[in-house]
Amino acid sequence: MGKVYYISKNIGIGLLVLGFIALATIIALSIAYDKERAKNKVKPGDGALESTSTPALPTTAFTPKEPWDRYRLPDSIIPVSYNVTLWPRLQPNAQGLYIFTGRSSVIFGCMKETDLIIIHCSKLNLTTTSSGYHVKLNSLGHAPAPTIRSTWLVVKTEYLVVLLQQKLQAGSKYELEAEFVGELADDLQGFYRSEYMQDGVKKVVATSQMQATHARKTFPCFDEPAMKAVFSVTIIHSPDTVALSNGKETDITDSLIDGVRVKVTTFEPTERMSTYVLAFIVCDFAEIQSNQNNLLIRIWAQRKAIADKQGDYALNVTGPILQFYEHYYNTTYPLSKSDQIALPDFHAGAMENWGLVTYRETALLYDPILSSTGNKERVTTVIAHELAHMWFGNLVTLQWWNDLWLNEGFASYVEYLGADYAEPTWNIKDQIILYDVQKVFAVDALASSHPLSRPEDEVNEPAQISEMFNTISYSKGAAVIRMLSEFLTEPVFAQGLSSYLNTFAFGNTVYTDLWVHLQQAVENTPGVQIPHSVDDIMNRWTLQMGFPVVTIDTRTGSITQNHFLLDPDSVVDRPSQFNYTWFVPIKWIKTGVEQQQYWLLQKTDTYHPMRVSGSDWILANTNVSGYFRVNYDLDNWNRLLSILNLNHQELSVINRAQIIDDAFNLARAKMISTTLALKTTKYLFKERDYIPWESFLRNLDYYTLMFDRTEVYGALQAYLKQQIQPLFEYFQTVTENWTRVPTIHTDQYNQINAIGIACNVGVDGCRELIKGWYRQWMDNQDHNPIHPNLKSTVYCTAIAFGGAEEWNFAWRMFKNSTLASEASRLRSAMACTKLPWLLNRYLEYTLDPTKIRKQDATSTIQYIARNVVGMPLAWNFVRSRWSFIFQHYGKGSFSFSSLINGITRRFSTEFELQELEKFKEDNQHVGFGSATLALEQAIEKTTANIKWVTENEAEVLRWFTEESA
Template identity: 65%
Template sequence: MGKGYYISRHLATAAMVLAAIALLTIIALSVVYNREKSKNAAKFTNATTSPVPPTQKTSNEPWDKYRLPDTLSPEYYNVTLWPRLVKNANGMYIFTGISGVMFTCVKKTDLILIHSNKLNLTLFKGHHAKLTGQSGVTAPAIKTTWFQMETQYLVIQLEGKLKPGKSYWLYTEFTGELADDLEGFYRSEYMEDGEKKIIAITQMQATYARKAFPCFDEPGMKAVFHITLIHDLETTALSNSQEIKTEKVTIDGTAVTRTIFGPTKKMSTYLIAFVVSDFKYISAKDKKGVLVRIWARKKAIEDGQGNYALKITQPILEFFEKYYNTSYPLSKSDQIALPDFNSGAMENWGLVAYRETALLYDPQTSANGNKQRVVTVVSHELAHMWFGNLVTLKWWNDLWLNEGFASYVEYLGADYAEPTWDMKDQTILYDLQRAFAVDSLTSSHPLSRKEEEVNTPSEISEMFNTISYSKGAAVLKMLSEFLTEPVFAKGLSNYLKQFAFGSSVYTDLWDHLQKAVDQTPGVKLPYSVHEIMNRWILQMGFPVITIDTRTGNVSQKHFLLEPEAVVDRKSEFNYEWFVPIKWMKKQQVQDQLWLLQKSALHKPMKVSKNEWVLANLHVSGYFRVNYDLGNWERLLSQLESGHQVIPVVNRAQILDDAFNLARASIINITLALRTTKYLLHERKYIPWEAALRNLNYFFQLFDRSEVYGAMQAYLKKQVKPLFEYFGNISSNWTAVPSGHTDQFTQIIALSLACSTGVEGCRELTRNWFKKWMQNPHNNVIHPNLRSTVYCNAIAAGGAEEWNFGWQMFQKATVAAEAVKLRSALACTKVPWLLNRYLEYTMNPEKIRKQDATSTIGYIASNIIGQSLAWDFVRANWDYFFKMYGTGSFSFSRLISDITYRFCTPFELSQLKRFQKDNAETGFGSGTRALQQAIEKTTAKIKWLAENKEPVHQWFLSESA
């Protein structure tokens, strides 16, 4: 057990008293619920019916601030919850609960603030809570209590002062709605064997534990939790720790099961989890006896959909134990696949929750990409068991450290579980290039923000974005590269040991990494870890490094897609970075150099006319690279004459850098377009995927203009050899390649060939789909190719094809198959079908709430559906904001998706009008996404004015 976990004799005594109280509480539960049942059923008609203070005016009072004061520190919770999985007399699903928290007074105070949101608390002598002292301490009487709605507090004013160093027990009883809002303690519904099933599940991150029970709901406020769940006899209850007692009891004449769980480790409220369901599981124990269980719907488990997750969980846990040099902190690892879950997954300690698509894999119907998603998401969540759960951020302004770290090492864990998949190389696609796209905007933000900038639930939710995840991963990968992996892992291990079961800030990690550097001979840095890394995390953006091979001069500049844009945010570092540059000359790897100022002369980079320089070797750094024109020409020549000489990830880098440098008007657009000419000979996935993403951007810009035809003709010529290659090696598309990433390239070949009209492609997809329509019970389409085939066939067809796809979607029992169909249904070219589909997103019986925003995004990606989706969201903005605006992590993505195609002055004016018209309602966690949409549209308008004609002419000349 780590140094951060310490209990004094005083607290140990208090714990014993608490345990006694817990047992008495549980024993008395039937009496409590019997009394409260009739009372709550009558009065529970809205979120909170309790009294509020006489005035709600903003003030400097503690209850008007979003951060808890530093006067109290929670130590233990006792929480008993009883979710009702049938409607009550008022037609509502509810849960009832009792909760006690023992806290220690840190500073003298006569005020208790504890988070509580949408809970209806029982009154004790006119107050919402009871307060008692521990170990003979007398607690002051409660003077008054109320709910502060804006800041989500239960406010308790006392007649006397709490004493520093003394411990107290706060007790509440409450009722809450078991809603279907995907937040806090909520319900999920699904059909199985024609029967509607209800389950009770949780999502506490970031600020939803307070919707389940009153608590000190901040990540740094760690405590030990004693959880008891009361549930129907035919159901099973799960929580963070293992059950220690399960018994049948009768409460108010109703036979139920009571499951008592062992005390958790010291942990944050946002990691608490409970599930009540009739799910089944498969299990195994690892070499150290840790119990691993995969839970899911009965049919999913019976069909073997959990087998792959069980297979890879054990090696991933084994990898992270070695990597962190720290044993897995718990005795069990439950992972559960949920029908309704707003996030992809959630790292609840000991009970990790997933969307079904992120945990379940069916070899018969799931694609290779679905399998990769399972291993990467499982690896990401298990990485959190140490980094995030064992050691937790003190406040949400440092969320990037949790999520960026897990996003980086997920590839390491996945690579260990699947060593032949080249997982480490894929970080360039799924993190680095994704981060670049956002961080090149003036509306970006630093990785680490000031605490005072992140307060409200919406502001916290907004931190769950591409910068925190993907830029965090890219920057930490760069750090690991220049420190070397052994030094990075050593510092990390020491950091985890010091702060185990506690919380930290990012500078604590820098301290331990610096110590590891100091203790390792041969590792030298130009500056300290603090000085180097603060430039990457305390200022937004990243540099473009320009290398002039004629002189050897190397320089840096803040990269912005709109070079003339004014950056509002000041930087103490003046947008300069300490940049580690790995590079090669011709085919010779050179010594790493550091660029420590705006510009410096590095003579080895001066080369002759028949040599070329390639910087950011293996894409280890978080920066783009530009060269003098001569070096660009030599790199292009090398790509066309022998592209294999250049590492595969650097081929993707060259493509992506060139296109984005051209979008920023740093190089000529025709130079960027020329990087795609060598693709005639390329067969690897990562370069093709990088090219396709940039070309898709062109599709969005030009598919409504005269440029589109010439562009289609050029891309048809480029992809035809790839299409023919895979036709040959797959026996005319009847098999799939054996290589993992080759299967992804095959999908690109089919998709791009069909979209550009390569002969035989569209006929192939239509025939496959037609055969399936003729025999719905025998889908002959390979799972890898289904997304492409479904989309093309539905796009080419009409109502008959769409309705068939909808029927198959409704019948799908594998979540991954349902996603493919849900996406493909948005491909139709029939406007009324798209409008009907949009309406379905507001009906949870047709499209689950967790899928509503992504479905609208799919429709918006369709050239016909884009304007329909834009009008639909605007017309129903109040609804979408109410449902998703303040908490959903996917809400910002909705705004990005419906505005992705915008590139005209009229569309820009619509965006600004939308911003103005809805200013009163607000944009919640999508505020920054709207700012980014305006900035992107402005940049595209300017770029098109300057580049549309040259692009058109280039495509015309090259497609001939």
């Protein structure tokens, strides 16, 4: 770690006093801000507010050759430390606006002579002078600071530009000061406000979300991950609130500023870190805490949630998970405290701000009486994911967003390890196959996919950065890192990881730095051998998109690999330096006996040990340890089918799920027959384990989406009914007629599957059971007889087979719910109704923040689109409101792409393809932001769906009809 510079405590106090003096000016400035905003009628997302005194030349003459026209900061200056003072107002002013005022200074070093200071600044009103924006430049050396010639804001690239009369001197340090006012808007970006009701009174929280490019909306800063610095933070707030930031509070004083009584909370300087993990919060929350090994751990939430013990579980698992990572990384937790807070309004699931992790309430709070097993697992895995980032991401940080996959993929992998340590009886590590590996296979098999690591010049604009927060980065990253850990062995992987983290602590890296340290671990461990260097092996998985399908001919021992594409006729226009060939580690078994790992290093090879005859069989990619699919000759497929039908437990749970998932997707790619894929499901009436059933249901979901508007659906339902009925009856027996909860964690999930599917396909007694439970609740709303595990299924089924009465009851319960996970269940279930007028009304509610929170708007539309009745309604709704939806919900949101994916999943006709292409054409002027790639993928998927349905509808109808006869 390099030398750290920050302002001493005495100087900091002096600056704070000066800050108080300046606040009178800032308050006056806020009035000017109100007038300016009212005059310009600025909407959220419009960019920086321009002063009328801004010099005309720099803002109107926009030439790409100028440094401020580029999205990346120049390398002429780098920040060393910041002092930031913020004062959020939690009451609206006379104009009805919530604002925050602030003052910041940044000390930076000059690396190259320059007469330009370019710093990020967006959506802030700075004090102005006749020559531009008022900022002050100080020299920290002997020579005086250059005179400021002019300043201006560039809205497109979100810069404050300071042009100097003389040049800054290389090797010298300077300080840039600014005063500003911003809006504490409800846009879930930067420094924003969240609202909730407490005892009938509206409460306001000032909170933050800086990732990826929103710190610049809070104060002028060098807002790139490599621009690490030390941050000294002071927050001024009302006396009845508490202030939180990344560091511990070092001083809390009562003050009187301009006649207003306030508290002033000062925090310890942070470690050297990136702007995107900064956090500032002012709230009236309660907390619970513990001290473990001199580390302060606190959980914050609404007072009622804490009183109801909804934070206790998170507090109980946080300490063990942190201890696990300290041991796993062989690196001590680098901070003095760990705060975690549940926010009423928060766009992402959670955010790994260093020392102050923010969560949606559903991701942190668990009610021991009212929450489900699924809620508990979500809390555990999300906490494990975010705490993994405290080291991998925060301590050592990516150089630029094109390598985001390394941050998120790594955390998405090790979250299973952390959660498994906290809850060892759940056997949660197996679930990565469902939730990450099989999930991302579906996306990465498209011609429009992209590599894990993209060239830097492909990721520049904020929308392009947001687009990187996708399934490829998270789930493929997790799958590939898991594969790497498997072939290196976990101890070697952990050894290399520890070396990497200790070497680059408080710095930035590119992904190849990790490969270097893993290679050193391999070379330092006797007995560990790999056919090429870690770099050579992994570059083929990170620098080219997609993955291989490995085809094994057990009659000859021939093994081949090919780039797997769901639509074999699609054209891949992204060249690969490796010609879409991978170094493939293959773990395999022969007739139940594990064999030595084999590496496929070229397109085609012959490996005689994989030749079999008679009743012997081969199963490759055991436990799906590698990121690839497997195909076989027909004889071997038939032998595997025979094992499933005669003694399915001879194969592991994961490999039973793998056979189903591989077969269904190989059939879609025309590599095996659709009939062969469907045959892998015939044994399921004997299957009791969750993972194979879940794999089947997810694959069957594609058939449902393609055929639930055709005659095929009836035959499909009939087949599914005969397969699910034994599972339904099994759980009815083991739960003693639904009065007990299954003991095994995954059995609880499979019970939910059994009830949900059985009711959907009409198994005798199921719907009556569900409707009876729901009616009991409607008759006595103070007593809900439905077990938390079953609530989502029961609510959806009762509303689907009910009417307006059932829906309106759910709406009342949703509005009155004080438990976030319960509200989330009801919000999803209300989309299950089959009544179009209710669905249309619900769609209108999604864009009314008084009815559906902004954070939940797009996911609610997706829920409605899942419903076969709701899909065309949601599609028409989004098309007609696209401009509004994009402006208010899409700009800067990295979850926005899921809206396009969710609405178009059923598209499988020429007419729907034409509508999709027209939608793209009609809205080019509006834009699609982080949904741009999702739209291209939707067109590609729709095209493939049309072909698949045309080629397979008759065969699928025949098979389901015959098998269900």
